[in-house]
Amino acid sequence: MKRYRQFEPLLISDFEVSSWRHPEHNHNHYEIIYIKKGSGTHVINQVTIPYKDGDIFLLGPEESHYFEIDILSHFVYLKFTDLYLHQDVSNTNNYVQNLEYLIKSRETHLAGFKLSDNDRHTVARLFDMLITLKSEPLHNEELIWMQILALSHILKRNMPELKPFENRSKDMQAIFCYIHKYIYSPDQLRAPIMAGHFNITADYMGPYFKRNTGTTLREYVQNYRKTLIKQRMASGKYSLKQIAAEFGLTDESHVSKIINVL
Template identity: 50%
Template sequence: MKFFDSTKFKRSIHYYWYISTILLYLSDMKRYVQYQSFVIEEFEANTWKHALHKHNHYELIYIKQGDGLHFIQNKSTLYCRGSLFLLGPEDDHYFDIRNTTRFIYVKFTDLHLYRGVQADHLYLQKLEYLIKSRETHLSVFLLREEGQLLIQNVFNTFSLIQHQVTVYEEVIRLQLFSIAVILQRNMPELRVTANRSQDMQALFCYIHKHIYCPAKLQAVEIAHHFNRTPDYIGPYFKRHVGITLRDYIRQYRNQLIKKRIESGSYRLKEIAAEFGLVDESHVLKLLRSENEGLV
C-alpha cells in the first residue's frame, strides 16, 4: 500500500510554482521595438529607470562618463568612462549606476545596414561578423589607447548628429563600419582554455568571419586552425550545438544572403561572387534547399 508523501507533494508544488514563475517572468519581460533605421540617444542618469528588457534591434552603448555595473544575461561587468558594449536583440540587460553616468546609445536593425550600401563589401562583412558573434554581446570591449581615442571620436560624431539622424543615415552607417573594423581585433578567434563554452564562441567567431570563403569552412581547415583533427571538429560541434557543422554553416550563410536579397541592393551575381559561389543559380539552389520561399 502506498501512502501519501506530503514532503514529496510539497516539493512538486514548489517546483511547478518556480517553473511557472520563471515562465511568467520571461513572457512579461518588456521588449523595446524600433522601426526607424537608426536611433541615437544621449542622456545622463543617476539611477537606472528601465525594467529588465530585450529589443528587436542591436545597441551600441558608449559610456561617456560615470561608472558602475552592467548586467547582461545575469552576468555583471564593471563599466567606466570609455566603456563600450554591444547588445543583440535577445540580450536582456540593466545598469547598476554607482556614479552619475552619461550614455550614448546607437540603435539599429541589421536589415537597414544592407540598404543603399555602396561601400566595399569588406566593411559590411566586418560588421556582420561583429554583430552575429555572440561573444561580443556578453562583455565590455577592452581597447588599447589608440582604439579608445578612435571610438571616442566616432561617438562624438554620433553626439553631434543625434537630432538629424534621417539626414545623416549614410554617415551613421559608415561610422558603424568604422567601429566594426576597430573592434574586430577583440574577437576570440582562438582561445586556449579548458572552458568549452569559450571554445565554442571562438569556433562561432571563426565561422562568422570566414562565411564568405567556402575553402576556409572545410572541416580540415577549421580543424587545422584550432589544432584539432577533422574527425574531432564535426562531432564536437554537433554535441554542443545540436546540429551538424555543415548545416549550421549553410543556415547562417543563407540568413546573410536573405538579408541582401530583401534589401534590394544586391544582384544575385554580386551575392554569388561575394560568398564564393559558382553563379546565380547556385544562390537560388541554396535558398530553395531551405524552402524559404524568397525566390
C-alpha cells in the same frame, strides 16, 4: 519581460542619468552602447559586468539587460535594425562584413570591448561626431554611416576575450567565431581546414562539433549562410550575382538553391 520595438532603421541618443529607469528588457534591434562617463554595472543575461568611462557594449535582440549606476553616467546609444545594415552599401562590403560579423556573433555581446588607449581615444571622437550629427539624421545620413563603419572596424580588432558562457566551452566559442568570420570564404570552412586551424584531426572535427551543438558542422554553416543571404535579399539592395560573389558561391543558381532547398 519587457520588449522594446524600434521601427526606424537607426536611432542615436545620448543622455545622462544617476539612476536607471528601465526594467530588464530585450528588443528587436541591435544596440552599440558607449559609456561617455560614469561607472556601475551592466547586467546582460543575468551576468554582471562592471563599466566605466570609455567602455562599449554591443547587444543583439536575444540579450536581456539593464544597468545599475554607481556614479552619474552619460550613455550614448546607437540602435539599428537589419534594414539599416543592408542599405545601399556600394564599395563598402568589407566594412559591412566587419559590422555584420560583430553583431551576429553572440560572443561579442556578453562582455565589454577592451580597447587600447589609442582606440579608446579614437572611439571617443567617433561618438562625439555622432552626437553632433544626430539632430539631422537624414541630412547627415552618409556621415553617420561612415562613423559606424569606422567604429565597426575598431571593434573587430578589439574582440572580447573568449570566455565560457552557459554550457559552451572556450574551444566551441572559438569555433563559432571562426565560422562567423569566414562565412564568406567557403574553402576556409571545410572540416580539414578548420581542423588544421584548431590543431585537431579532420575526423574529430565533425563529431566534436555535433556533440557540443546537437547539429552537424555542415548544417550549422548552411543555416548561418542562409540567414545572411535571406537578409540581403530582403533588403532589395543586392542582386543574386552580387550575393554569389560576396559569399564565394559559383553563380546565382547556387544562391537560389541555398534559399529554396536548405
